[in-house]
Amino acid sequence: MMGPPRTPLSKIDKSNPYTPCGSKVTEEKILVTVRMRPLNWREHAKYDLIAWECPDDETIVFKNPNPDKAPTKYSFDKVFEPTCATQEVYEGGSRDVALSALAGTNATIFAYGQTSSGKTFTMRGVTESVVKDIYEHIRKTQERSFVLKVSALEIYNETVVDLLNRDTGPLRLLDDPEKGTIVENLVEEVVESRQHLQHLISICEDQRQVGETALNDKSSRSHQIIRLTIHSSLREIAGCVQSFMATLNLVDLAGSERAFQTNADGLRLKEGSHINRSLLTLTTVIRKLSSGRKRDHVPYRDSKLTRILQNSLGGNARTAIICTISPALSHVEQTKKTLSFAMSAKEVTNCAKVNMVVSEKKLLKHLQQKVAKLESELRSPEPSSSTCLKSLLIEKEMKIQQMESEMKELKRQRDIAQSELDLERKAKERKGSSECEPFSQVARCLSYHTKEESIPSKSVPSSRRTARDRRKDNVRQSLTSADPTALVQEIRLLEKHQKKLGEEANQALDLIHKEVTSHKLGDQQAAEKVAKMLSEIRDMQKSNLLTEEIVVGDKANLKEEINRLNSQEIAALEKKLECVQNTIDMLVSSFQTDEQTPDFRTQVKKKRLLPFGLSNSPNLQHMIRGPCSPLSGTENKDPESNVVSANSAPVSFGATPPKRDDNRCRTQSREGTPVSRQANSVDIKRMNRMYKNAAEENIRNIKSYVTGLKERVAKLQYQKQLLVCQVLELEANETGAASEYDATDESQMDWPLCFEEQRKQIIMLWHLCHISIIHRTQFYMLFKGDPADQIYMEVELRRLTWLEQHLAELGNASPALLGDEPASYVASSIRALKQEREYLAKRVNTKLGAEEREMLYLKWDVPPVGKQRRQQFINKLWTDPHNMQHVRESAEIVAKLVGFCDSGETIRKEMFELNFASPSDKKTWMMGWNFISNLLHL
Ligand SMILES: Nc1ncnc2c1ncn2[C@@H]1O[C@H](COP(=O)(O)OP(=O)(O)OP(=O)(O)O)[C@@H](O)[C@H]1O
Numbered sequence: 026m027m028g029p030p031r032t033p034l035s036k037i038d039k040s041n042p043y044t045p046c047g048s049k050v051t052e053e054k055i056l057v058t059v060r061m062r063p064l065n066w067r068e069h070a071k072y073d074l075i076a077w078e079c080p081d082d083e084t085i086v087f088k089n090p091n092p093d094k095a096p097t098k099y100s101f102d103k104v105f106e107p108t109c110a111t112q113e114v115y116e117g118g119s120r121d122v123a124l125s126a127l128a129g130t131n132a133t134i135f136a137y138g139q140t141s142s143g144k145t146f147t148m149r150g151v152t153e154s155v156v157k158d159i160y161e162h163i164r165k166t167q168e169r170s171f172v173l174k175v176s177a178l179e180i181y182n183e184t185v186v187d188l189l190n191r192d193t194g195p196l197r198l199l200d201d202p203e204k205g206t207i208v209e210n211l212v213e214e215v216v217e218s219r220q221h222l223q224h225l226i227s228i229c230e231d232q233r234q235v236g237e238t239a240l241n242d243k244s245s246r247s248h249q250i251i252r253l254t255i256h257s258s259l260r261e262i263a264g265c266v267q268s269f270m271a272t273l274n275l276v277d278l279a280g281s282e283r284a285f286q287t288n289a290d291g292l293r294l295k296e297g298s299h300i301n302r303s304l305l306t307l308t309t310v311i312r313k314l315s316s317g318r319k320r321d322h323v324p325y326r327d328s329k330l331t332r333i334l335q336n337s338l339g340g341n342a343r344t345a346i347i348c349t350i351s352p353a354l355s356h357v358e359q360t361k362k363t364l365s366f367a368m369s370a371k372e373v374t375n376c377a378k379v380n381m382v383v384s385e386k387k388l389l390k391h392l393q394q395k396v397a398k399l400e401s402e403l404r405s406p407e408p409s410s411s412t413c414l415k416s417l418l419i420e421k422e423m424k425i426q427q428m429e430s431e432m433k434e435l436k437r438q439r440d441i442a443q444s445e446l447d448l449e450r451k452a453k454e455r456k457g458s459s460e461c462e463p464f465s466q467v468a469r470c471l472s473y474h475t476k477e478e479s480i481p482s483k484s485v486p487s488s489r490r491t492a493r494d495r496r497k498d499n500v501r502q503s504l505t506s507a508d509p510t511a512l513v514q515e516i517r518l519l520e521k522h523q524k525k526l527g528e529e530a531n532q533a534l535d536l537i538h539k540e541v542t543s544h545k546l547g548d549q550q551a552a553e554k555v556a557k558m559l560s561e562i563r564d565m566q567k568s569n570l571l572t573e574e575i576v577v578g579d580k581a582n583l584k585e586e587i588n589r590l591n592s593q594e595i596a597a598l599e600k601k602l603e604c605v606q607n608t609i610d611m612l613v614s615s616f617q618t619d620e621q622t623p624d625f626r627t628q629v630k631k632k633r634l635l636p637f638g639l640s641n642s643p644n645l646q647h648m649i650r651g652p653c654s655p656l657s658g659t660e661n662k663d664p665e666s667n668v669v670s671a672n673s674a675p676v677s678f679g680a681t682p683p684k685r686d687d688n689r690c691r692t693q694s695r696e697g698t699p700v701s702r703q704a705n706s707v708d709i710k711r712m713n714r715m716y717k718n719a720a721e722e723n724i725r726n727i728k729s730y731v732t733g734l735k736e737r738v739a740k741l742q743y744q745k746q747l748l749v750c751q752v753l754e755l756e757a758n759e760t761g762a763a764s765e766y767d768a769t770d771e772s773q774m775d776w777p778l779c780f781e782e783q784r785k786q787i788i789m790l791w792h793l794c795h796i797s798i799i800h801r802t803q804f805y806m807l808f809k810g811d812p813a814d815q816i817y818m819e820v821e822l823r824r825l826t827w828l829e830q831h832l833a834e835l836g837n838a839s840p841a842l843l844g845d846e847p848a849s850y851v852a853s854s855i856r857a858l859k860q861e862r863e864y865l866a867k868r869v870n871t872k873l874g875a876e877e878r879e880m881l882y883l884k885w886d887v888p889p890v891g892k893q894r895r896q897q898f899i900n901k902l903w904t905d906p907h908n909m910q911h912v913r914e915s916a917e918i919v920a921k922l923v924g925f926c927d928s929g930e931t932i933r934k935e936m937f938e939l940n941f942a943s944p945s946d947k948k949t950w951m952m953g954w955n956f957i958s959n960l961l962h963l
Pocket residue numbers: 061062063065107138139140141142143144145146147241243244245246278279280281349
């Protein structure tokens with residue numbers, strides 16, 4: 026197969042410049058070859074000599090008969106000896122140029138030379154070969170469809186004549202801004218086949234002006250141009266808009282001639298004159314173009330030949346010139362002129378480019394199809410594509426968020442690692458220094474320690490102390506502001522609270538005792554048990570009174586204060602309260618009959634829904650009501666009227682009146698009223714029910730109150746722990762001067778590590794204790810490692826530790842101790858958490874935009890469809906305490922749902938603040954949790 030035509034490298038001057046429309050432009054010199062024919066019969070007849078020889082295929086040398094003169098040497102792209110066949114001449118450069126037209130590049134092959142030098146002979150052969158090769162190429166290039174058109178003209182005596190339609194007469198040349206010079210009304214025949222083309226070419230030859238001269242029997246008297254227009258496009262792409270289009274000019278010029286040689290006169294002389302004039306213009310154009318002076322005027326318009334061939338002469342075409350010469354010495358001057366022309370021509374540069382054509386018809390059709398498709402998409406957007414796009418966007422957004430998170434996490438880890446390195450370095454620097462434990466002295470004198478607060482031993486080197494130990498040191502360090510006097514005052518305050526708790530516990534026991542006595546519902550054993558507990562609590566109360574005699578003194582008394590406070594065995598109080606609670610539970614249990622009212626059930630249920638089942642009510646007076654309570658001032662009133670008053674006014678502590686009193690009360694109130702026996706029976710039933718309800722409510726309220734007491738005892742316990750810390754720290758400061766241990770410095774450096782460790786523990790405890798996720802969120806968002814957060818972190822950790830232990834105890838307790846409700850306190854907390862999640866789920870739609878919701882659902886693996894997606898989403902939050910990224914993202918989402926904002930951070934932190942004031946104060950350390958419950962109306 027014939028490959029696509031290529032330009033010989035030697036001919037390429039520059040490459041890769043591009044036209045404005047993007048086509049590649051190749052600058053290329055005109056290919057110039059020289060063909061020397063054999064001596065013809067006329068020359069032989071005159072015994073003419075061969076004046077030229079070809080030492081190689083690129084050189085021709087004039088053999089000057091005068092040996093004194095040096096031979097004249099000419100070099101060209103190719104030189105063909107007389108023995109060379111036309112096919113060899115064609116293949117020696119012309120073919121590549123000619124076949125460029127098949128790939129969209131204009132091409133021109135023309136023969137130049139004196140008359141009878143063999144131009145027509147050569148061009149005829151070249152044209153045949155071109156036609157043959159073109160059709161061969163078309164045959165082998167099935168992927169493209171080709172359209173060939175042919176036109177032909179001659180320029181005879183400066184008149185343009187259509188060789189395919191001579192009847193049209195002389196044709197005008199027009200200047201087209203895009204196409205250049207065009208021949209008006211020139212017939213262009215569509216070629217149907219190779220044979221058709223050959224036939225048309227033969228017509229051209231027949232139509233051409235030929236005349237006999239002295240040098241040539243069939244001398245061409247005109248310049249002939251056969252123009253093939255080749256259009257090709259890819260078959261496979263039906264909507265292909267672009268295609269190649271190029272012209273191939275096959276030009277057979279008339280030969281220059283000398284009148285004295287041709288013996289021309291008359292018409293032939295006139296013809297020769299026109300021929301020579303147009304050839305002179307051609308020579309001038311070539312000379313101008315070869316000079317390289319771009320500003321020179323190129324006289325294309327001086328002849329019709331140069332106008333029509335303008336593109337081929339320094340323009341958008343590849344051009345090959347075959348200069349034909351006679352070898353005869355008699356024509357040496359004409360041959361030298363031809364070679365001189367050839368020498369100039371080979372210096373002319375053309376700028377050929379591939380001509381891409383946009384078919385307006387196809388373009389219009391293509392655009393119409395596109396518009397129709399777009400309109401169709403607009404009318405009914407393809408759901409899959411929009412969903413896909415949306416998914417991609419969401420995925421991208423999520424990736425960005427994930428990367429940001431990872432970056433933050435990496436930064437954080439880097440900071441931690443840096444801190445650890447600094448610590449290591451400092452530890453090495455300290456190596457060999459005293460490692461005296463400053464707290465050991467205090468530790469020995471204090472008997473009160475929790476398991477977690479084991480005091481570091483003197484024998485343990487500081488480098489081996491755990492991060493947990495250092496954390497405790499940090500907290501102690503943060504509490505050093507207290508002076509001994511203030512601490513003693515705090516101890517007193519705690520004692521006061523402890524005493525008050527004892528009194529209130531006492532009152533609660535009294536109430537229970539009255540209830541048991543009045544209703545005779547408890548058995549003898551229960552009554553004795555209650556009496557015993559009452560006695561113990563009274564003893565405890567007495568011991569508390571003694572403490573008031575201690576005067577606030579100097580720091581020497583501080584240790585005693587602490588020891589004394591610890592010796593008061595608050596744990597015993599806790600234990601007694603637990604017993605009270607159990608007794609109450611038994612009482613409540615005994616009241617649970619089939620007549621239990623729905624209201625009661627609802628109320629009990631409500632209480633269990635509070636986190637940990639604890640009521641935080643500080644005052645029992647506001648809770649206990651009774652229809653005929655002795656202290657309510659309504660004891661002797663009609664029970665029915667008392668029902669009304671019970672709903673309108675709170676009463677103080679009071680036990681349910683004995684039944685006999687109930688009856689008396691009723692008889693008095695109904696005195697003088699005629700009643701039937703049946704009516705009396707109904708009233709008694711109603712009275713019984715009423716009194717039973719009142720008793721139930723009292724028991725319930727006492728139970729709730731005892732629960733509150735237990736909570737306050739727990740707080741007291743906790744506050745005592747903190748107080749111990751303060752005293753320890755105070756002691757450490759006093760003895761620490763002798764130590765080289767720089768606790769402050771280390772605590773500051775240690776804090777990021779300590780914070781991370783504490784936070785992980787807290788998160789785990791939140792999870793284990795089923796703490797409100799809103800509380801977790803608020804705490805997590807507020808305390809992010811600031812050194813000032815140390816105390817908050819410590820408090821949270823301690824109370825959670827305490828809570829975890831207590832919940833474990835409650836969880837292990839017998840369900841009977843918790844009343845008839847099968848669920849434990851832990852279960853109540855879980856239920857509360859569930860309610861909180863339901864609450865948050867309701868806020869998803871209002872607090873998150875649709876797009877954001879979808880993104881989050883996708884990220885958190887919420888099923889793409891379903892009615893419960895919001896709840897499913899919320900249920901996934903705060904579920905993995907081991908995954909810090911999960912925790913952080915959960916907190917961010919909950920914060921958004923609840924509406925936490927960055928402002929007012931100080932205020933919020935206060936909600937978690939330690940408070941050594943009265944536990945009934947609104948800003949207790951439990952405020953954070955209660956606040957959350959209140960906020961949600963849980
Ligand atoms: N290479 C060649 N080998 C053999 N014969 C040749 C060769 N070249 C030309 N001839 C013969 O020389 C004669 C003149 O050739 P041709 O007509 O092609 O010259 P020309 O240059 O076209 O002349 P003109 O300009 O007058 O038309 C023809 O008879 C042709 O057959």
